[in-house]
Amino acid sequence: MKAIVCTKFGSPDVLQFKEVEKPTPKDNEVLVKVHAASVNASDVEIMRGRYQPPFSRKPRYEILGSDIAGRIETVGSNIEQFQPGDDIFGDLFGCGWGAFAEYVCVPEKVLTLKPASMTFEDAATLPQAAIVALQGLRKKRQIQPGQKVLINGAGGGMGTFAVQIAKLFGAEVTGVDSAEKLDMLRSIGADHVIDYTQEDFSKSGQRYDLILDVAGHHSIRDYKRALNPKGILAVVGGSKGTLLQAVFLGPLISIFGSKKMGILAWKPNKKEDLAFLIELLEAGKIVPVIDRRYPLSEVAEALRYLEDGHAQGKLVITVERNNKT
Ligand SMILES: NC(=O)c1ccc[n+]([C@@H]2O[C@H](COP(=O)([O-])OP(=O)(O)OC[C@H]3O[C@@H](n4cnc5c(N)ncnc54)[C@H](OP(=O)(O)O)[C@@H]3O)[C@@H](O)[C@H]2O)c1
Incomplete structure (x- = not known):
């Protein structure tokens, strides 16, 4: 599969778009075909090596990207909540990252079913940015x-x-x-x-x-x-x-x-918060502000645009074509 790989800290120039092995899910994981991901300032911070343990020379996980929306392709033997074909979204912060790729293996506990009315792109904007915003306003x-x-x-x-x-x-x-x-x-x-x-x-x-x-x-x-x-x-x-x-x-x-x-010490993927946000989005009470969309091959461009302070709202990575719904 294709992925954006980061093997050392630095500017977006260190990112490589290349072929890597397609992962296989463990018993408690599902394999997700990524349809859309979104970019966060935390991706830039890891790429640059900010807030990393002293003496670390490269990111712990080589494929960055925490916000995903996609379709489950296969499930591990202990998976109860999901099945192949389910459309999901979630935040991979702290549980392996890996959204900037065609496929990623994800523990089921971080995923939420995506309502059919919500596009993959909109779903990919929610997990980190909207949750942190909501939890901050409720601190x-x-x-x-x-x-x-x-x-x-x-x-x-x-x-x-x-x-x-x-x-x-x-x-x-x-x-x-x-x-x-x-x-x-x-x-x-x-x-x-x-x-x-x-x-x-x-x-x-x-x-x-x-x-x-x-x-x-x-x-x-x-x-x-x-x-x-x-x-x-x-x-x-x-x-x-x-x-x-x-x-x-x-x-x-x-x-x-x-x-x-x-x-604010945010709690990623908190189910009640995501349910509340889904309700708001479906009712049209909040609308993700999406400035630009980039193909997977151009993640470096997206991170450069974000880092230069130009992004208004969210930047979305469209991994799978025809991923509007
Ligand atoms: N505490 C937690 O639990 C938690 C969880 C996840 C992420 N985070 C953190 O959340 C942060 C923000 O994330 P984000 O994705 O919203 O970032 P973002 O999309 O880059 O937005 C940051 C905004 O702040 C503006 N800005 C920069 N310097 C400013 C200043 N001095 N005064 C006012 N505005 C300024 C930027 O505009 P210009 O560049 O044009 O100035 C930009 O519009 C990151 O640092 C990330 O690490 C925290």
Whole structure:
């Protein structure tokens, strides 16, 4: 089968599109024919060797890609939930990766049946980005109607889901990203937008009930200043400095004050969350923002486009032709 293989850390130039052996499922796995995958910032981070164990020289798994949607071809001997021909989707983060390939073996517990009404492409956008967005908006307690939510990095994969879901919860939403993405953010419901290259939200004097930050570059003091009393900070991603402060100082501040601050530790493939997201998508209440589609052979181009900060919403890899449904 064809796959995108990453045998060392580096730029997208290290990725090779080549023939590899088609995998065989273990007893607790299914073999999935991948119809669509989507690209996440976490693929870039692994390719670049960020957040990897010290002294590691190459990714633990040679085929990256965590979001898949596809059709089950064969099942292992212990599989009870699925059968060949089932259309599924899921997040392979932490369980082998491998979505940037024609086939991948996957433990059944990470998969969810794809409704017939949902395209493979739309399904591939959901598993990581939409789940993280939803869990971030529910950190500590679900955001309430009328509350003020700020989403930093709102124009990317997670952010575009977060804006739409926060609006559904009745929040007044501020989306922060670069200038070229602000019209798109307004079009998906953001009440206010901020170009982060021109204005620092933490110094504007505005206060928020929830800050969801997928591209954190602020100090914990900045966030504290920008939160209302009882406000919540959920840091999803960003610079090492911000992540470290959110991990170590956030909980300390939370103990001694009314503001709850920390990092979001998301739970991939949580069934209730996926069921909720499927319901929203089927009802047309959220719509994945898909900027571009690439064939499997062009995963490197997709990661370059994402890394250069151009992507508005999600980038989808169309692995199987005619994969619209
Ligand atoms: N905590 C968890 O449980 C968890 C789970 C999975 C993933 N993650 C993390 O989530 C992060 C984001 O993922 P994603 O897929 O949404 O990324 P993405 O699609 O690249 O979106 C990030 C957005 O942030 C913008 N941005 C960059 N720097 C910014 C700044 N200083 N201020 C405001 N916006 C800025 C980018 O736009 P420009 O580049 O144009 O500026 C882009 O639109 C990754 O770091 C990933 O590791 C966390």
